[in-house]
Amino acid sequence: MLVRNIKYEIPSLKQQxxxxxxxxxxxxRKEVEYGKTAVEIxxxxxxxxxxxxxxxxxxxxxxxxxxxxxxxxxxQVTCNARNLDELxxxxxxxxxxxxxxxxxxxxxxxxxxxEHGNTTTYEWRTGKKPTSIDEPKLNVxxxxxxxxxxxxxxxxxxxxxxxxxx
Numbered sequence: 001m002l003v004r005n006i007k008y009e010i011p012s013l014k015q016q017x018x019x020x021x022x023x024x025x026x027x028x029r030k031e032v033e034y035g036k037t038a039v040e041i042x043x044x045x046x047x048x049x050x051x052x053x054x055x056x057x058x059x060x061x062x063x064x065x066x067x068x069x070x071x072x073x074x075x076q077v078t079c080n081a082r083n084l085d086e087l088x089x090x091x092x093x094x095x096x097x098x099x100x101x102x103x104x105x106x107x108x109x110x111x112x113x114x115e116h117g118n119t120t121t122y123e124w125r126t127g128k129k130p131t132s133i134d135e136p137k138l139n140v141x142x143x144x145x146x147x148x149x150x151x152x153x154x155x156x157x158x159x160x161x162x163x164x165x166x
Contacts, residue, residue, distance in 0.1 A: 064140050074118050081113040088114065 049056035088107045095104040122130045
């Protein structure tokens with residue numbers, strides 16, 4: 001039995017130890033790689049939040065706040081579009097001249113905005129003002145909004161982990 005252990009069992013155990021060490025090394029390498037990926041994703045998240053103009057802490061609440069700001073934004077766009085009236089007229093005339101077209105459809109929406117301002121889709125389609133406008137109610141549950149903390153335990157572990165490879 002001792003000879004059998006020396007011939008077969010010990011080499012088998014050594015091989016199993018090598019495989020386990022190799023697996024441990026691969027796992028440590030993957031953990032470092034995943035930690036780097038977590039940092040990159042966090043950076044992308046921060047960039048996306050900055051582009052949207054939010055902090056990224058209570059995302060639902062911040063996005064709903066942005067929705068409330070849309071009418072003001074539309075009003076500003078309409079005012080800025082009216083400043084482009086002369087330019088779009090010149091472009092329309094240039095297009096008529098170069099393409100020999102009767103009407104330039106490329107600036108139709110800009111022309112409508114310059115003439116009528118911010119209107120409803122119904123008014124844009126039919127040319128008639130609606131008798132009443134029913135604003136859709138936004139039903140968003142904000143109670144379930146989780147706070148996103150960059151100092152969360154998982155994120156901290158991903159940043160601070162240094163594997164021990166033996």
